[in-house]
Amino acid sequence: xxxxxxxxxxxxxxxxxxxxxxxxxxxxxxxxxxxxxxxxxxxxxxxxxxxxxxxxxxxxxxxxxxxxxxxxxxxxxxxxxxxxxxxxxxxxxxxxxxxxxxxxxxxxxx
Numbered sequence: 001x002x003x004x005x006x007x008x009x010x011x012x013x014x015x016x017x018x019x020x021x022x023x024x025x026x027x028x029x030x031x032x033x034x035x036x037x038x039x040x041x042x043x044x045x046x047x048x049x050x051x052x053x054x055x056x057x058x059x060x061x062x063x064x065x066x067x068x069x070x071x072x073x074x075x076x077x078x079x080x081x082x083x084x085x086x087x088x089x090x091x092x093x094x095x096x097x098x099x100x101x102x103x104x105x106x107x108x109x110x
Contacts, residue, residue, distance in 0.1 A: 007065070066082075075091050
């Protein structure tokens with residue numbers, strides 16, 4: 001697996017071990033932040049993102065600029081945003097379900 005964050009194009013790319021390539025706009029990743037605060041409380045925590053995150057358009061701002069990406073063990077990533085938010089733990093399943101491509105959106109019912 002190979003992961004890159006291109007700050008110029010504002011795209012986060014994962015080259016998965018199965019050969020699939022997922023390209024995420026930074027705004028999508030922030031709109032889909034899986035932390036309890038962004039999801040509206042622990043009762044709204046799910047293993048997959050809400051389908052409505054694909055319709056949210058977030059403008060370029062410190063809120064949607066990636067400052068750093070940290071590994072969480074071997075199962076997930078934490079994205080540190082320029083506004084200081086770093087609570088979301090994006091596990092591999094969640095990231096794959098968040099892939100904006102048509103194939104994965106159908107596969108995960110998004």
